[in-house]
Amino acid sequence: MAIRVRVLASDQPLLEGEADFLTFRGADGDLGVLPQHAPLLTWLKPGEVMVRQGEGERYVFLEGGFLEVLPDLVTVAAERGQLSSALGREAAEEDLRGAQEGASRDPESPAAAHRLEVAQARLAAAQLQRRRERD
């Protein structure tokens, strides 16, 4: 028994296929979904979605977005995202430095705070991805 999953960013589809299990960072914390899960609707925190099928695991980094679980389909839609394998650690570090500067210049701005949160999550995902590639 598998569940159909589609992960879509606003400028490109990222992943589509069957899965046995997936995990993601929901609004109230990390969640896992198996086939036959009850309908669920949540927003996503910046971070990775993991999609497991058989022995294979695929990772997608999303800057936020929404996730809907239906009996036969999981839809993940985010304005921006990319496959974790396309994340570069140097670029993520650079991005984080820029975000930190922005946040310290304007500590009240929600946009700057969000950018910082995204940048931190991106760097964490890039580091995880490197570790996975080493193993």
Place this chain on the structure above:
Amino acid sequence: MATLRDIRRHIRAIRNIEQITRAMQMVAAAKMRRAQARVAAGRPYATAMEEMVADVAKIGKEYRHPFLLPREEGPGVLILVTSDRGLAGSLNVNTLRAAHSYMLRNFGPRYQVVALGRKGLEFSRRVQLQILHHRVGISDQVGPEELRPSVEAAVSAFLEGGAREVVLAFPRFRNLLSQVPTVKVLVPVPPRGEAEGPHTEGDYIYEPDARAVLERLMPAYVESEVLHAVRELQASFYSAQMVAMRNASSAAGDVIRELSLTANKVRQAGITRELMEIIGGAEALQAARR
């Protein structure tokens, strides 16, 4: 009758125009290919957001967001997506006509507009609509952030301004030769048929809670629709412009061919007339000598 010099000058002028239209055709073709790729890559996301919201409209019961509740009263808001520039055949005219007639029918002549693109803005001023917000010079690599203020203007006209409907109008890109004027209601979310959508008993589990999720999801849905409409416009615009410029180039070629023919006739007539004069003169001289 035009002199040979006039005709030659005319041919030169048209040849210059032809060079310009041919160059514009080439530029539009290159931009069209990129815009087409973007519209195709973005469509699954826009469709998914639409489906998600329609699912919520169907099975979500815990919290009914204002976007899910039909209204009886209030003005209409039109998000009007057109190009900044012309030379694209009837693309904008068709969109404007479809949108305007829908709004007139449902809301009368004084509806509200969020104009994305100069052609729609000029039209809105001409027919004296109430312009809530406008934006020109949208980039070809448009992202969600760029359109956010425009979307916010439309959303707040519904949530705070008491509008009855938010309507989106744009030319949908079908292929090089066909761009379909599209007018669709975004808010309130149009209901789906019984057969469509998820078949499930009971409501979602919401995280963190129904109201919080929907208050984020609903504006994000409008954003995704508007973003996608702009991408559809861009692919449509460059296609229509390419075709218009190709037609202009070939029309210029036709005119040049015709003018060249006339020029040759005029030149030939001139030569014949000169010969006649010479022969006539020679004969007159001979007659005088005898």
